[in-house]
Amino acid sequence: MIECDISFARKYITEQDFDAAKKNARQGSQLIKSGDGPGTEWLGWRDILSDPNDAEIEEISTLAAQIREQADIFIVCGIGGSYLGAKAVIEALSPHFGADGPEIIYAGHHMGGKYLSQLLSYLKEKKKDGSHKSIYLNVISKSGSTLETALSFRMIRPLLEEMYEEEASERIICTTGKEGGVLNKLIEDKGYRKFIIPDNVGGRFSVLTPVGLLPIAVAGHDIRTLFYGAVGAFNRYEENPEPVIEYAALRHAMYRKGKTIDVISSFEPELKSFGGWIQQLLGESEGKEGKGIFPAVATYSTDLHSLGQFIQQGSRSLMETFITVKLPTSKLTVNELVENGDKLNYLSGKHFHQVNAKAREGTIEAHSSGDVPVVKICLHALNEENIGELIYFYELLTGIYVYSIGVNPFDQPGVEDYKKAMYRLLGKENQGT
Numbered sequence: 001m002i003e004c005d006i007s008f009a010r011k012y013i014t015e016q017d018f019d020a021a022k023k024n025a026r027q028g029s030q031l032i033k034s035g036d037g038p039g040t041e042w043l044g045w046r047d048i049l050s051d052p053n054d055a056e057i058e059e060i061s062t063l064a065a066q067i068r069e070q071a072d073i074f075i076v077c078g079i080g081g082s083y084l085g086a087k088a089v090i091e092a093l094s095p096h097f098g099a100d101g102p103e104i105i106y107a108g109h110h111m112g113g114k115y116l117s118q119l120l121s122y123l124k125e126k127k128k129d130g131s132h133k134s135i136y137l138n139v140i141s142k143s144g145s146t147l148e149t150a151l152s153f154r155m156i157r158p159l160l161e162e163m164y165e166e167e168a169s170e171r172i173i174c175t176t177g178k179e180g181g182v183l184n185k186l187i188e189d190k191g192y193r194k195f196i197i198p199d200n201v202g203g204r205f206s207v208l209t210p211v212g213l214l215p216i217a218v219a220g221h222d223i224r225t226l227f228y229g230a231v232g233a234f235n236r237y238e239e240n241p242e243p244v245i246e247y248a249a250l251r252h253a254m255y256r257k258g259k260t261i262d263v264i265s266s267f268e269p270e271l272k273s274f275g276g277w278i279q280q281l282l283g284e285s286e287g288k289e290g291k292g293i294f295p296a297v298a299t300y301s302t303d304l305h306s307l308g309q310f311i312q313q314g315s316r317s318l319m320e321t322f323i324t325v326k327l328p329t330s331k332l333t334v335n336e337l338v339e340n341g342d343k344l345n346y347l348s349g350k351h352f353h354q355v356n357a358k359a360r361e362g363t364i365e366a367h368s369s370g371d372v373p374v375v376k377i378c379l380h381a382l383n384e385e386n387i388g389e390l391i392y393f394y395e396l397l398t399g400i401y402v403y404s405i406g407v408n409p410f411d412q413p414g415v416e417d418y419k420k421a422m423y424r425l426l427g428k429e430n431q432g433t
């Protein structure tokens, strides 16, 4: 269960401005439902929830269980929408230290040579008994040609072939578009296992397809509950989209008032990468035609000691969205020390969750009084079901809100510009991306 509380921010906008923004948001919601808006061919993130593919969820869960039994390392090789969702969910739900199952390693999300060369050395290192590490590689690319991902795959693939010979093809799992592209040709030639990303689901909306589901399942999380958490949210908002429409309207009204930065904040460090997923989802969807609110991510209380000053008193172009968790994420309490040299016994016996919650309440109070409109999105508990719900909530919000500001939420024409320039500078013959 998640709740969206916009009451703290409402005072910044008049009834009239809110009503006008709500009208636009309702139109946005209507376009999502009718499929009559621009980018209508990208609404598959809704279809997968209205008609769940249980057989695929089962197939992924079974494969993930096998990999969990056999693998020391599982490499998620992808960039942007092809890895951010998986990373967000895995970090939200996994223990910070000593998770059981294979070590999850990300690759293909940049072209840093130091990272890749160290990764290759790490993969090559033998175990204490002299045997090879058991490595599985999931390369994820809808286009099959994104340079960052393709280059990492090109460097890691021969290593697996050398280590496992014919068995390498069973250890390489490709998640890609149905047909076309160089990756599909390699799959055909080498016999790699393949999962399909539906044509009508764009990268940043693809976490609930095999793109996110396989890595999340390999990390040991219940993807069926995650998926059905999203299905529950889908059904609820189909019946009553009002909470999402209100938040979309608020964001729109804030934008009109000059709030051009939304700081997505959390007091739970395990939600940091979830902020990164939201950042891409909103940023790549709304930042076009000279419009949009720039999504930033902050993790508190850490970033109160770096960004806090700016948020409290810097240029007043900020709004802030707190992602909070109601039920404690741990039972840890503050210890009692007889000598009390640090004078912290006044906190003894208190749960860290309570201390953190007070820091959060204090921060919301301070930022609100510093003229930062605050929205609170509260998850009842940090579990698969609620995370699934939060994923759909943000996908729907993105669709409705971005339509409401008159932008197509589902394309990313600007991303092509850096690719074109990069390919020209790299001397690629056919400079198509």
Ligand code: PA5
Pocket: 079, 080, 081, 082, 140, 141, 142, 143, 144, 145, 146, 149, 202, 203, 204, 205, 284, 412
């Ligand atoms: O949201 C998007 O479409 C992008 O972020 C893509 O996911 C990203 O560019 C990776 O593309 P691909 O999966 O084709 O390698």
